[in-house]
Amino acid sequence: MTTRRFLLACALACTAATPALAQGEAFPSKPINFVVPFPPGGPTDAMARTLAAALTEEIGQSVIVENKAGAGGNIGADGVARAKPDGYTIMFGTSGPLAINKSLYSKITYDPATSFAPIIRVGYLPNILVVNPSVKASNLKELIALDKAQPKSLNYASSGNGASSHLAGVLFNRMAGTSLQHVPYKGTGPALNDLIAGQVQMSFTDILTAMPYIKAGRLKAIGVATEKRSQAMPDIPSIAEQGLPGYDVSVFFGVVAPAGTPPERIARLNSAFVQALQKDKVRSSFAAQGLEAASDQTPEGLARFIKEEMAKWKTVVDASGAKLD
Template sequence: MTSRRHALIALACACAAGAVSPAWADTWPSRPLRMVVPFPAGSSPDLIARILTEKLAATLGQPVVVENRPGAGGNIGTGMVAKAAPDGYTLLFTINGPLVTAPSLSRNLSYDPFRQLAPVTLVATSPNVLVVDARLPVHDVREFVALAKSRAGALNYGSVGNGSAAHLAMEQLKAMAGIDLQHVPYPGFPQVTTAMVGGQIQAGFMVPAIAMPLVNAGKLRILAVTTTGRTAVLPSVPTVAESGYPGFEAISWQAVLAPAGTPPAIIDRLYRELVAIIGSADVREKMRAQYFVPAGTAPASLRQTMASEKVRWDKVIRAAGVQPE
């Protein structure tokens, strides 16, 4: 009888929780929110997150505080949100790496992005750009590949670490073009660009916001973008795909997520508010200034993007023999 009574009490509590959850969601938010960015202040995710949170605070009627928790390629801050209370007061603003490649590249990842995080919306996408030292005698992808083949193993490329987007993008090109380049990892893009300008490395993939000031200064040369079709943020630059490697794609994207179990009504409210913000003219202009194309997709669409990207990059990781750290 005691066990039965306990079971009935548990069932009643569960039903009561379900009954009050929508009402509780109606009163949300009643206090400030935090938007965790698992990258340093001043980074691209941080800049876009701050553009959104200023507007989101106004629409929700509560402060939305950006909290930078960098480390381990974004995995530390992402794991913190995955373990946070699913009450709608902790959100995550991150890039694709901690969501789609981290599970294959980290031996002891402290979270499962597909089980412990609830997608809210894809905020924006951006091409990566293939750039070379401006002194290198190449002006397009075909010339770069020809040079790499003529100097097999002699050219170096930089990235921001083993398994980073820049690393995997070049490994994808190496496999498709049949070239041999030496990988040199660095702590961050400032070190990558310094090394390229200094002649220690000859090429690399990076985000346009980092590369374009040096391209415009004549220190780096842009060869291609990594979207499947030409991008609105760099319309005159050819794609890797059209340069002889159909199917090549390596985009960066940014998204908002919440801890799994966050009430659906709150997820829906956040999604609707964020899509309206992303669609506003001033926000779109600010994003494009950072070479991002505004998106704003439904939660289910973001989950599909995560799943398809994981499948695609898992193939690149296995083919390149990139080992988990």
């Protein structure tokens, strides 16, 4: 072989090998965009930033939190669903954009079950049924009896139509046979202010928000709205154990990527998140916020859970009559 032919053969071989090298490149090799579909400063944003810092340590690349708020999380979720499926854009989603909104919003451009590649279910934040101290009921049995003795006399505050604190009451009425009346507010703060003032009788709010008011005696806890008791307040029995088995209302948190993201990159991200969640500073931070760890942290587990939650909340949303544009 002449020198010229030898050099040409080498050049062709190198050219042919280039795509294979590109396909096998280390991941991640650049910063990851971690989308939070809610405004900065809230509990979801705080959890995402805690996770991002721990994940940065695990993968050796910056994990940058980007807040894309609007339409109950739909704007950020839609952006992630349309992003390049290369593992460099992921989302820290909640029950809204990953389950409830599909049934709640009339105009939604993505499907939680098909538009994303699930990575990991991080955990859940339980709701808790709290009442004004003037309500003459200290447990679930007494509260149900009070409602049935005086139908439609008790009302509950929510942070708005279609919020988990609204749908929790719809589900409760269906399962307990009660007639609690819904009073929507523009946010959790105004709802709890009126509850403490006695303008409304109860609320199915999140345990993190309710905890200081319960400890101060300004609100009375009836039951945790998940099947198991909360680690944050273990002395408060669950609604399920008090006579409504299967009643389970919480806000779940999961990480997803755009559909079509390579499985090996999903596996790499899942492994990194599992390690990040085991760090002491992450566990202590999440525990302080009332977050319960998910029992199944596999991508397959999150995929199943999203489908189950979508089906569950579709029934409840349809019963509530709530619909948002």
